[in-house]
């Protein structure tokens with residue numbers, strides 16, 4: 037039975053809206069105190085204020101008493117690389133000794149190292165490890181996750197990663213939104229032939245991915261020493277022709293102008309943005325491209341955080357994501373994400389909640405279906421152990437999620 041009623045929540049943090057919230061609007065969570073939410077057939081059918089009569093027959097519903105607890109939309113993580121083989125724990129030690137992420141990548145470590153391990157892994161092995169990571173995310177309140185390919189960098193392995201995500205999407209409660217990232221790094225066999233590698237993505241990979249419907253978006257690592265602005269523009273424009281939405285790893289390490297490019301192409305999102313220029317930030321705001329910020333990566337790499345306040349003040353739609361991957365951010369810790377966003381990027385708790393619900397749904401083009409507690413949306417909900425959303429950043433590093441509901445079904449009970 038996908039009929040569920042959650043009664044008397046201390047707060048129903050609706051995050052109400054059907055598109056990403058810009059700038060100051062991000063602070064508006066539309067909280068209902070002592071509210072009730074009804075999910076009928078997996079879809080939110082009623083959001084009730086105290087005193088409003090319950091218009092359904094309670095005996096048709098599983099009823100949860102949420103007295104003293106806050107109810108939020110399920111969290112949406114719009115940027116991860118959760119399907120990969122092997123680990124890179126040695127690299128972490130090298131970085132702590134002073135090596136940079138890019139130096140390690142340039143000498144054949146980094147993404148290329150994970151590419152070897154992912155090529156060697158069977159589909160089944162990737163499904164097993166991918167499922168374990170999804171289980172962990174689910175216990176932290178994540179109900180929709182984006183996942184990228186990009187650890188194959190060859191035809192077979194890129195398709196293998198995407199098929200693993202398709203399989204997991206069909207067999208795991210979490211919804212998975214797959215992104216094709218054939219241009220994540222230049223593999224050894226293509227070194228020095230970057231333009232030809234981009235041609236290979238455009239001519240061979242995009243049509244294959246589109247034909248099988250394996251991804252909804254394409255992404256590229258636009259970075260000094262990886263793929264340059266012109267290569268990124270060519271790749272993204274061709275991806276759009278195949279019906280894919282556009283995402284870009286932009287201005288992470290060097291200020292290359294990735295934000296400006298994202299705005300020029302009206303990408304769905306520009307991600308990282310640690311080094312985005314003032315001009316780039318203004319352009320993102322004007323274009324309505326979601327600025328997806330990844331504080332766990334800045335933290336793990338000991339890089340300066342993205343200028344979230346400048347972005348919000350400029351009117352950007354700001355989202356948050358974990359960037360879960362085996363190199364720059366081996367974590368999907370929602371509690372740490374909230375803490376860093378508020379303590380180091382100076383988001384308010386309200387802005388952080390919007391950034392990891394409605395705006396992260398917008399970063400996936402799904403703000404019409406998920407990311408808020410509105411009638412007609414999917415019944416994806418998170419119940420906290422505490423009476424206010426304000427505990428999310430405040431109870432630093434602790435998982436305060438008590439229950440997780442997906443399409444009206446209780447999928448996690450940490451109580």
Ligand code: NIG
Nearest residue numbers: 146147257359361362363364
């Ligand atoms: O988003 N920066 C590029 N891609 C990933 C890291 C991937 C890796 O190091 O394996 C990121 O941080």
Ligand code: FE
Nearest residue numbers: 115117285359
């Ligand atoms: Fe990434």
